[in-house]
Amino acid sequence: MTTPARNHLATYEPEGDLMTLNYGPQHPSTHGVLRIKLVLDGERIVEADPHVGYLHRGVEKLAERLSYVQLTPVFDKNDYVAPMTNEQALVMAFEKLLAIEVPARARHLRALLGELGRIASHLLWLGTFTLDLGGALGGGSTQFIYCFRERELILDLFEALTGVRFHYNAHTIGGNRHDVPAGWAAAVEAALDQIAARVPEYRGMSVENGIFVARTRGVGVLPAELALGLGITGPNLRASGVDHDLRRDAPYHVFDAVPVKVITRKEGDCLARTHVRLEELEESLRLCRLLVGTLPEGPICGARPVKQPAQFKIPAGQAYAAIESPRGELGTWVVAAGGPSPHRLKIRAPSLHALSALPHILPGHTFSDAVAILGSLDPIMGEVDR
């Protein structure tokens, strides 16, 4: 694979003076804390240089000091838009090392929570993306609030299950911490119905809206070869025409028995990424209905609860577990040395890979497009910087 030239400045002949612009970290649409150093010729971007690290908390180093069971609530904060998937990727790596069999009910519940989280995450993405395109004082915020209204339904479900609205700590080594409360399945069905009924509204305000299409079609085309070379996964990769989804290609939880329709698009532009996420949202709605209807009976944890975290040890070894988070392959690689905490722990965050595409696809676009492209990649800075 040939990586396209990154240094556009060397060969660029500007019409006038170039302007260096720091897009972020204090900017309404840099998704928290990201800085992109842009070199502009008028409104056209000549070079883009993303700087990450503003949200660095040293989580991976912290993991070397905390005990295994203390890690799930900390890791919730990585991808703060889909906390459930963080926990799952973490405990699955530990379970691999311990060779614990997770009971069917727990695996089923994990898959269901993952899919619910995907719906919530894609809703939030759609809301913030249209906010980027349409502004906080205008149609963008209208769609944003609609999306948050439906996302709230899912947070309510999680709250009923775990008692917490956001940083759940719902998973534990060997299974889940909480069994479903009475009437929860019916509540899930009701919430899914309500969201499904409103998907056409989202379509009307996004992919079926002339202005939205004008702003996204042909903008920020990410070629499949470049995406593969940069290790981009998830909807961003699928929108570039690569048929890859860990739920089908490396099944975990219950996905070896539950077939998942993998949505792909060829164009690789912002519009394709929107289409992919919207269709994934609908696919997740279908999966959730299926999973909540077929939740098997049985225990929800395959290991005894840990009473003394400092005494809980994992034998020496290495393991890598990855799941398909709403943003792509979210993996945890853990090296255990036999002690009560990991010797080394590494997170493979899909958002970091997505951001690495910016220097390649931003040049040549106008500054307005930069906002759209950044938004369409769905980066979550919490997991980029960790």
Added chain:
Amino acid sequence: MMALLMGGLVGVVALTSILTATALGIWFERKLSARMQTRLGPTIVGPFGLLQPIADFLKLLQKETLIPDGADRLLFVVAGPFCIFLALATAAFVPISPDTGLGLDSGLIFVVAFGAITVIPIWMAGWASRNKWALLGGMRAVAQAVSYAVPLVLAALVPVLLAGTLSLDGIVAAQQGFHWFALWPTFPGLPAFVLYLGCLLAEANRIPFDIPEAESELVAGITTEYTGMRFGFFYLAEYVHTLVGSAVAATLFLGGWDGPIAPGLHWLVAKTLVLYTVIYWIRWSFLRLRADQLMSLCWRYLVPAGLGLVFAAAALAQVMP
């Protein structure tokens, strides 16, 4: 001396009523957008939150007004008041009833001119702030205002040709008895009306044409460095601009103060309110276009369309005098 005092009094009353109307307009927009977004909007200050704009205004007054280092202080300070002056001055030319108004033969020229030079204070603000976001916003604003003034004037020429006068009073008089230009002659009246409204959105920097401030891209565009009441001037000017622009559009295409039974002012206010609502309905429904798409829309479609409408109106004016 007496005449001067009287003139001053009339001016104060007129300005106060326009600013009150604008405050109500801001409240109305906030309520409208809140209802569109499943929110409640202002509810705390005053009945139905009616005093919210006053509270906002008082808050802005209390804030420290900063001038950034290296800014062009004179331009920076003058831009805001200049901007609101232009927006308010336009209102003077709108006839509110048969026997008020300046009675100018060429009122429309002033309305268009005051609208067009609004770009000067905006560019002043963009340049004087010494901020890259403000500069980008200012550049966009100039490009947009200069472009959209063309189809705006072309659309406004249609009622001029149909009525045979540049006087706003004359244009209203020509539409009496529900011969509103937006209704009759439907062509080119209705398309010209739609074109005028579209260009008004661009002139007043409203979505989908609000790229000069585009807060998700340019932080706050030209107002990035403005604080307190200096920001308030721009904020207020936008609303005055939208309100007065709606009134002008109502005058040109919807018969202005003309209507049965109720006095003229009521009709003008009602028509203005309808247009104002439409503008904010659009604002809270749509996304924003890109700067270059805006330009291509203007020069490739709106200007030729405007020219076509002017020719059609001229031909029509010849055929049926």
